Amino acid sequence: MGHSGGDSNGTGTGGGGRMAVRGGRSRGIRAAGLALVGALLLGAAAAGWAYWQLNGNIKSVDIDAALGDDRPARPVTVPAASPSASPVPAGALNILVLGSDSRGGEENRELGGGDSEGARSDTAMVVHLDAGRTTATVVSIPRDTLVDRPSCPLPSGGSTRAASNAMFNTAYALGGPVCAVKTVEALTGVRMDHYVEIDFSGFADLVDALGGVTVTTDVDIDDDKSHLHLDAGTHHLDGTEALGLARTRYGLAGGSDLARIELQQKLVKALLEQISATDLLTDPARLYQVADAATGSLTTDTGLDSLGELTGLARSLGGLSADDVRTVTMPVVPAPWDTNRVVPHQLDAADLWESLR
Template sequence: MPGKRSSRGSAKGRVARKSLSVGGWIAVLTTAAVIGTSLTAYAAYYDIYGNIEQQNIDTDAFGDRPSRVEGAMNIMVIGSDVRTGENADYGEAEGQRPDTLIIAHISPNSGRATLVNLPRDLLVDLPACEGQGDTAGMPAQRGMINSPMSLGGVQCQWKAVETVTGVHIDHFVSVDFTGFREIVDSLGGVRMCIPEPIDDKKAKLHLKAGEQVLNGEESLGYMRSRYGQGDGSDVSRIKRQQEFLGAMLNQVMQGEILSSPSNLTGFLGSVTETMTTDDELTLDVMSDIAIAMREVDLGNINFVTAPNGAAPDDANRLALRQPQASQLFEAIAKDQSIKGDDGGKDGGGKGGEKKEEQVDPGDISVEVLNGEGTPDLANQVGQWLTTEGFQVANTGNPLQIPSQTTIYYGPGKKAHAQALADEAVNATVAESPNLGDTVQLVLAQDWEGFTSTAGSGSSDGAAGGVDGTTAAEAKQKCG
């Protein structure tokens, strides 16, 4: 194929140059979408497609693989923390490991897409895998979900994701740090609402509060920032990444990119020059994705995180929370709705059952009290709750510490306490008649943090009550 660079002879060099995709999924989806809108300009896009670096992946070496659903597609999005070449400005790290790992599920039959984040801190049972290029491969072991990349390359990472989730992966895509920055700059920046000032030296990010347009460097810092925002967890960071990517997708699909040939060509050039994919993700396949994505409304592009909690064998790591995680993966593998809305169901209550009262975070006033023992934890938790829209009335230390993390509520505020409990990995609710309108979150020694996928516990829906956000909801305005 003229102008196309095969990777079979020098995979190591290519992966080292192009391997972060904090926004890689949007690259492949929007590239496909814009190609599909102008198939009459096929020759021009054929030249742009030649910019993409590609790798050969021997999926036959995997042995038994999960079955695939005809018509649906699953793309593994890899974001690596490699720090070579132009990416050296972002610090030093040995090898390359996914900084972001996503399964992008495209379902043209139902007109929806789902982006499932796999937190990099997840401890899982990994399969044995032969190495690729100069990598040695690895024996079967328990380790972090992102470790196969450094031990056996993309091929090992692909096999591990399939084994852990039971989801058949059709393709992969990645973009490096520098590439993501350039993609944002080609859009003229991305408009975001920053609820609180950010001062994160590690991520090289310093932002004032308020609505503003983030340039490429600021956007990269925002996506990488962990300890300067929220509760400092990877799950909290993933939530912010989902909001950013949703805002970015809004801007691409509703802005001037698609209506201006010059803007479109510049955007596609910046996207494809920073992408690495498998060699079976051809221009025809991208066009097929584009045709499918034309019918997907922004409200049907869902962002979720694999349900998780603290790992029993390592308090600094995460483990998949069951049965919710298995239900989510099964829904993706079978091309079912994660919200249980297949066949016209509304996902709320079965057989005429009464729905529980729904309370918006903005209507919940909460006091956070730290009995867990970690200095400043109440303030960190309070900051995270503020970014999620809760009204934090106060933070401090409790007079008495319960045996387990508890949310206390006064008369008529049980629904408020339960809505807050749904955001925590482990929290019980209890009535305290002396409380007024403000509920109290008392952090005990068993505190395990928040999870963006902590649902109501409902059995409705194929994924058992997994929460998330949509691209339409990510269009933010301050106030």
């Protein structure tokens, strides 16, 4: 009986041990599975929150509704012969990009925006993407250009007055993005498919999020107004310094707006190179920081006012490098009646805009 009892006890103990092991392993697997599911749910929630946050950053203006049909015609596009299941956007595109000299807000004032309210289009570039999105042309429009400013609708109703020989950047100051787009279209005869605006603080934050930008200057820069003091040579600039470089004018020979544009074009190329060199996909936290900075002070037209639409545009530019981007300035000559202002060189400017249609 003792043996039998021993066998019985032994068998019972052995069986209970195996059951305990199986139960422990099952509970461990179940706990790991729950942890994995929890992590996935948490990741999805974080991704959803990030998408909601970034999407909510973007401000937009309905340019198409405001301007209606009184605009240059859109170019006719030919559909691809065999479109893929999830095609990347293609086709030629013209985007008006403005850097706004915002006068309001503490951060913008600290960066040189000034003490008054209101804003001006401190920097204006027409970005033309070719039909295959493999090359781009960036055309800078000097803000001191005298233009025929058209009458523009105002959000509150009514419209601005048309004016001859008006400073180009007064269009934005008087009528905001809608008037800036209408004035550029009147000047160029080219339809602006999209509008993108970034203000002072947003640009500085973006450069900082990218880890700075390396730029070479050919001359010394000593400009108290833009808070920038640099010897000629190569410099790695933080966001505030890069913004000072984009804005500097009085630290250059003759205080020339054209000389400032040359620096801005160098800065555009340098930023493209920095973005290409920064592997954001392997660093989600850095990627979010860059995306938050890029969208945080962004205003677009309603065709680009979501993260999905901006991502689609970015995907279509996947094969574009800094070497594929040509930077030019709209051909101008001094205004005969005001040597401090310029006017478009009629023939050369017309040829340039015709090449972008």
